[in-house]
Amino acid sequence: GSMFKETNQKFSFETEILRTGAYTHDPVTNPEAMPIYMTTAFNVEDLDDLEQRYAEHGFCYNRNRNANRTALAELVAQMEGGEAAIVSSSGMAAIYNSILASVKAGDHIIADQTLYGETVEIFTDIMALYGVETTSVDCTDMEAVKAAFRPNTKLIYAETIANPMMTVVDVKGLADFAHQHGAQLVIDNTFMTAVGFKPLEYGADAVVISLTKFANGHSDAVCGALISNQSFIDKAYKFQVLIGSQADPFTSWLVARGLRTVYLRVSKQMENAQKLAELLAVSPHVEKVYYPGLATHGQFELAKKQFTHGFGGMISIILPENRQKMNQFMRKLNLAHYAMTLGGYRTTLSYPVLSSHYDMPEEERQKIGITHGMLRISVGIENTEDLLHDFKQALTVYDD
Numbered sequence: 082g083s084m085f086k087e088t089n090q091k092f093s094f095e096t097e098i099l100r101t102g103a104y105t106h107d108p109v110t111n112p113e114a115m116p117i118y119m120t121t122a123f124n125v126e127d128l129d130d131l132e133q134r135y136a137e138h139g140f141c142y143n144r145n146r147n148a149n150r151t152a153l154a155e156l157v158a159q160m161e162g163g164e165a166a167i168v169s170s171s172g173m174a175a176i177y178n179s180i181l182a183s184v185k186a187g188d189h190i191i192a193d194q195t196l197y198g199e200t201v202e203i204f205t206d207i208m209a210l211y212g213v214e215t216t217s218v219d220c221t222d223m224e225a226v227k228a229a230f231r232p233n234t235k236l237i238y239a240e241t242i243a244n245p246m247m248t249v250v251d252v253k254g255l256a257d258f259a260h261q262h263g264a265q266l267v268i269d270n271t272f273m274t275a276v277g278f279k280p281l282e283y284g285a286d287a288v289v290i291s292l293t294k295f296a297n298g299h300s301d302a303v304c305g306a307l308i309s310n311q312s313f314i315d316k317a318y319k320f321q322v323l324i325g326s327q328a329d330p331f332t333s334w335l336v337a338r339g340l341r342t343v344y345l346r347v348s349k350q351m352e353n354a355q356k357l358a359e360l361l362a363v364s365p366h367v368e369k370v371y372y373p374g375l376a377t378h379g380q381f382e383l384a385k386k387q388f389t390h391g392f393g394g395m396i397s398i399i400l401p402e403n404r405q406k407m408n409q410f411m412r413k414l415n416l417a418h419y420a421m422t423l424g425g426y427r428t429t430l431s432y433p434v435l436s437s438h439y440d441m442p443e444e445e446r447q448k449i450g451i452t453h454g455m456l457r458i459s460v461g462i463e464n465t466e467d468l469l470h471d472f473k474q475a476l477t478v479y480d481d
Contacts, residue, residue: 117334118148149333160275161288163308167318172291174326175305176200179267179289182317186212188235193220195243195449198438220250234264242272245397245433245457247371249380256284272395276347287313294424297339298346302332351391354460358396360469366479369399394460402454413475423459431457
């Protein structure tokens with residue numbers, strides 16, 4: 082079009098500053114890596130061009146569409162086996178969006194009793210204000226789920242592997258039950274990613290992921306995704322545009338870059354986690370190990386059936402309730418560091434009582450088993466022997 086043509090006309094200094102080099106002279110086609118489209122808008126030729134872009138869902142304004150976000154949405158939809166996806170400014174935004182697209186005032190939600198703490202707060206502190214009631218139950222117990230079901234129940238919400246108890250839900254069982262009664266099932270697949278499990282293949286209606294974690298894998302981007310069928314995503318997309326919770330171009334670019342190696346990283350993290358869980362399980366200093374890949378795990382048989390590639394990269398352990406010793410243990414570790422995130426390429430630790438479940442009342446924490454001796458481990462891609470040896474030597478602080 083004409084506006085991309087060069088004009089020989091010279092303008093004054095302050096005008097030239099605005100227009101020179103605004104567009105590339107040569108067509109820049111097929112770069113090996115996706116460029117970052119750091120622009121709030123895309124110039125339009127005229128009104129016909131504008132209407133044409135609307136018709137084909139082209140690029141006009143960044144909050145609606147951006148090439149990096151669109152590319153990432155296509156990638157995560159393909160990865161999780163869904164028709165479409167939206168990419169959000171955080172995992173929390175994706176979670177909130179999934180709930181908004183599932184319920185309205187007067188509806189009822191059944192949520193698993195063990196979820197990421199702030200997910201619980203969406204139900205209690207936001208949805209409750211708008212006439213949506215939530216009942217939390219142990220979603221590993223189908224009878225409890227059935228007992229909690231009401232005529233106005235429209236959503237069942239659970240995590241593939243619950244944070245931080247590592248309980249495993251029967252996704253197909255929950256999906257079948259929800260669908261028999263006209264409800265939808267949303268599953269948070271953050272802990273497994275599509276490498277380990279694809280909830281949509283087991284009947285879930287929608288999947289949310291905090292892409293911040295294993296998906297991006299480099300602890301440098303906060304981002305989330307919601308994946309589902311086209312009509313669910315159309316609804317969620319409209320909410321996202323209005324709320325303005327879309328991911329920015331640079332973050333979208335970073336996460337797409339991180340995802341290119343997700344299979345290699347998560348495969349290695351699962352392998353390391355299995356070995357580390359086995360080591361911790363025989364340590365005299367560790368009172369309990371929560372990991373779906375151990376035969377002692379409450380849902381081991383189900384986990385074996387659902388997870389064919391490994392049991393995830395997350396482990397929770399119970400150490401003696403001695404804060405001074407736990408501090409010493411953390412300081413003695415060379416490879417694992419405390420970090421308020423998970424899923425990165427390095428092994429990191431977190432203490433649920435002072436992080437993910439800090440706002441949960443003590444008696445509720447105790448009820449689901451989050452004690453003051455609990456430490457959550459996000460396993461990295463270190464050399465397996467190095468990692469095992471490091472935990473072994475650090476545990477010696479409990480010898481005396």
